[in-house]
Amino acid sequence: MFWRMISGALFRQKGKMLMIAFTVALGASLATAMLDVMLDVGDKVNQELKTYGANINVMPKGASLLDDLYGVEEGAGVSNQYLKEEELGRIKTIFWAFNIVDFAPYLDANVDVQLHSNAGSVTAASGTSTETSVSSGGSTSSGGSANVASGTAGVELVGTWFSHHLELPTGESLDTGIKNMKSWWDVSGEWPRDDQPTSALVGSILASQKGIDVGDTLTASTQGRQQDFTVVGIFNAGGEEDEQVYVPLLAVQQLTGRAGLVSSVEVSALTTPDNELSRRAAQNPKSLSIKEWETWYCTAYVSAISYQIEEVITDSVAKPIRQVAESEGAILEKTQLLMLLITVLSLVGAALGISNLITASVMERSREIGLLKALGAHNLPISWLVLAEILITAVVGGVAGYFAGIGFAQIIGHSVFGSAIDVKPMVIPLVAVLIFVVTLAGSIPSIRLLLRLRPAEVLHGR
Amino acid sequence: MNLLELKDISKIYGNVKALQDINLEVSQGEWLSIMGPSGSGKSTMMNIIGCMDKPSNGSVILDGADISKESARGLTDIRRDKIGLIFQQFHLISYLTALENVMVAQYYHSMPDEKEALEALDRVGLGERAKHLPSQLSGGEQQRVCIARALINYPMLILADEPTGNLDEANESIVLDIFKQMHADGRTIIVVTHDPEVALQAQRTVVLEHGKVARIINNEQDTGR
Ligand SMILES: Nc1ncnc2c1ncn2[C@@H]1O[C@H](COP(=O)(O)OP(=O)(O)OP(=O)(O)O)[C@@H](O)[C@H]1O
Ligand SMILES: [Mg+2]
Numbered sequence: 001m002f003w004r005m006i007s008g009a010l011f012r013q014k015g016k017m018l019m020i021a022f023t024v025a026l027g028a029s030l031a032t033a034m035l036d037v038m039l040d041v042g043d044k045v046n047q048e049l050k051t052y053g054a055n056i057n058v059m060p061k062g063a064s065l066l067d068d069l070y071g072v073e074e075g076a077g078v079s080n081q082y083l084k085e086e087e088l089g090r091i092k093t094i095f096w097a098f099n100i101v102d103f104a105p106y107l108d109a110n111v112d113v114q115l116h117s118n119a120g121s122v123t124a125a126s127g128t129s130t131e132t133s134v135s136s137g138g139s140t141s142s143g144g145s146a147n148v149a150s151g152t153a154g155v156e157l158v159g160t161w162f163s164h165h166l167e168l169p170t171g172e173s174l175d176t177g178i179k180n181m182k183s184w185w186d187v188s189g190e191w192p193r194d195d196q197p198t199s200a201l202v203g204s205i206l207a208s209q210k211g212i213d214v215g216d217t218l219t220a221s222t223q224g225r226q227q228d229f230t231v232v233g234i235f236n237a238g239g240e241e242d243e244q245v246y247v248p249l250l251a252v253q254q255l256t257g258r259a260g261l262v263s264s265v266e267v268s269a270l271t272t273p274d275n276e277l278s279r280r281a282a283q284n285p286k287s288l289s290i291k292e293w294e295t296w297y298c299t300a301y302v303s304a305i306s307y308q309i310e311e312v313i314t315d316s317v318a319k320p321i322r323q324v325a326e327s328e329g330a331i332l333e334k335t336q337l338l339m340l341l342i343t344v345l346s347l348v349g350a351a352l353g354i355s356n357l358i359t360a361s362v363m364e365r366s367r368e369i370g371l372l373k374a375l376g377a378h379n380l381p382i383s384w385l386v387l388a389e390i391l392i393t394a395v396v397g398g399v400a401g402y403f404a405g406i407g408f409a410q411i412i413g414h415s416v417f418g419s420a421i422d423v424k425p426m427v428i429p430l431v432a433v434l435i436f437v438v439t440l441a442g443s444i445p446s447i448r449l450l451l452r453l454r455p456a457e458v459l460h461g462r
Numbered sequence: 463m464n465l466l467e468l469k470d471i472s473k474i475y476g477n478v479k480a481l482q483d484i485n486l487e488v489s490q491g492e493w494l495s496i497m498g499p500s501g502s503g504k505s506t507m508m509n510i511i512g513c514m515d516k517p518s519n520g521s522v523i524l525d526g527a528d529i530s531k532e533s534a535r536g537l538t539d540i541r542r543d544k545i546g547l548i549f550q551q552f553h554l555i556s557y558l559t560a561l562e563n564v565m566v567a568q569y570y571h572s573m574p575d576e577k578e579a580l581e582a583l584d585r586v587g588l589g590e591r592a593k594h595l596p597s598q599l600s601g602g603e604q605q606r607v608c609i610a611r612a613l614i615n616y617p618m619l620i621l622a623d624e625p626t627g628n629l630d631e632a633n634e635s636i637v638l639d640i641f642k643q644m645h646a647d648g649r650t651i652i653v654v655t656h657d658p659e660v661a662l663q664a665q666r667t668v669v670l671e672h673g674k675v676a677r678i679i680n681n682e683q684d685t686g687r
Contacts, residue, residue: 376542
């Protein structure tokens with residue numbers, strides 16, 4: 001009979017019930033969309049932010065110490081400790097190997113540079129000396145006369161991988177280097193190729209100061225050795241890199257006699273935003289319990305990935321480049337907070353709407369409820385009846401809203417992130433509980449109304 | 463034996479004295495009608511007898527028990543077990559069929575029994591219309607559903623507030639026939655009415671004026687029976 005009354009109420013008053021279901025659906029769809037986006041946005045924002053820079057800097061232990069003590073940029077003159085180039089492939093073998101997007105080694109040297117422009121004129125590109133050295137444009141190596149100009153302030157020559165082909169210990173292979181990692185660099189001309197050790201990419205500030213153009217030849221000299229480079233591109237990075245010259249790693253290794261060595265490695269990784277656990281771990285991984293340690297180790301925190309890199313690169317210190325890593329987390333937290341607020345507001349809105357509709361419907365049905373009381377029904381069974389009706393309506397609305405919400409989430413995904421949003425099954429119980437609570441909360445005023453209702457007053461028999 | 467006794471009943475709403483010092487005894491199996499001008503307190507009295515309201519003063523003895531001190535919950539139980547209510551506006555649940563409307567009363571009383579409910583509808587001549595919604599029934603038919611619902615749990619007291627107020631003469635006589643049948647079956651009936659014809663069917667008529675019993679007319683004597 002209970003169900004007959006409910007089905008009667010539901011099916012024969014479709015209009016009203018549909019309004020309530022629609023309101024619930026609206027709330028449910030917003031909640032679903034926001035929760036789905038919120039849970040997925042971590043990966044999405046990381047992917048977006050990753051393009052703005054690497055996350056982890058790997059240095060030799062000694063250099064890192066000096067760096068910490070004096071805040072000095074690690075350079076050839078500061079430290080004579082190095083990492084081994086042959087070990088770099090191991091970075092792609094750590095637990096979070098798939099989160100390593102790109103990495104590139106650096107080896108830098110302070111050099112004097114002589115410019116041989118295409119036009120044939122020869123200028124000293126570094127220092128104050130305007131003495132013209134004797135050398136013919138485009139020759140691979142010129143006489144020692146250029147070295148005479150040494151002692152002037154040097155140009156920083158950086159050896160790196162541009163798009164280096166790497167065979168991994170696992171048997172896989174990949175191409176990695178700054179061409180991918182520094183995707184925002186604005187290069188006019190071309191990126192150098194790693195298999196052409198004499199090509200060079202010149203920073204835009206240096207290029208404009210010294211009038212260097214694509215196609216020019218530079219002669220770099222240091223410690224009595226020298227090497228000619230062909231300028232294949234000028235880049236604008238918007239930072240101090242714009243005063244440097246980037247060449248293939250091998251060239252700097254040969255020029256400075258440091259075969260197989262690199263002074264630092266920059267690693268770009270997808271990371272999980274920091275939380276309390278990861279911050280504690282970053283300070284001292286040993287302070288964690290075994291269980292916490294495992295959780296931390298198996299989560300893609302930037303500190304966990306750094307730790308794992310240190311494990312595979314001999315005598316290395318891997319440090320998150322803090323500004324970037326932290327701002328990623330902060331932006332993410334803010335975005336998620338915003339969505340949480342929207343979710344809460346939409347649910348509050350839905351609760352108010354539901355509450356109004358239900359109260360109106362109970363008021364409209366006050367005679368019917370009064371009659372049930374007159375027939376001998378107690379408050380509890382009548383409350384159950386009304387609640388059951390509302391909850392069934394809410395379930396219908398909630399299910400419809402859930403699917404609509406998945407649709408919204410995809411629209412948000414495509415318009416904001418340009419990709420689909422992963423639908424997380426855990427959203428279903430979350431939305432179910434939220435809708436349940438919101439509907440119950442929305443029913444409270446009408447239930448109170450119902451309890452207060454006295455049959456003699458509504459049955460107008462008097 | 464008296465089924466119902468009202469002793470010095472008063473009902474006061476603010477400064478309106480709806481009922482004042484009402485004393486009345488109704489015996490088992492009696493058919494009583496209540497008449498009086500509008501506002502004289504007829505419905506107020508019915509609400510008190512029907513356990514839907516409490517008197518401000520005085521006591522109501524129903525079936526040997528004083529109900530004027532009962533809690534709201536206790537009154538609900540008495541209403542459910544002992545009283546059948548018939549309304550001028552029928553008060554059928556609009557989204558339930560005639561049959562289901564009768565079964566609702568069974569449901570809150572004990573157990574819904576479709577067969578029994580159908581028989582009750584048959585007795586008021588509506589067996590054929592059991593599956594119709596109230597909106598598909600005429601006023602007289604709706605009132606008969608209301609009566610079937612009031613009778614379904616075998617109440618000891620049937621209260622009807624203007625049962626024929628919304629009906630034409632043809633339907634009025636159908637409903638009166640049902641009342642006569644109920645009376646013959648030994649039910650105790652109290653009917654509020656404006657219609658002297660209806661009132662005359664009862665054994666006694668109580669006339670209320672300004673919340674007081676003005677006079678009690680013994681119809682059987684008057685009609686010479
Ligand atoms: N809930 C209430 N609050 C205030 N006054 C009330 C209330 N119920 C009834 N009254 C007053 O009590 C008096 C008696 O009302 P009651 O409904 O019993 O009259 P009635 O005899 O049934 O009239 P009618 O023939 O019009 O139905 C009226 O003056 C009415 O205004
Ligand atoms: Mg009245």
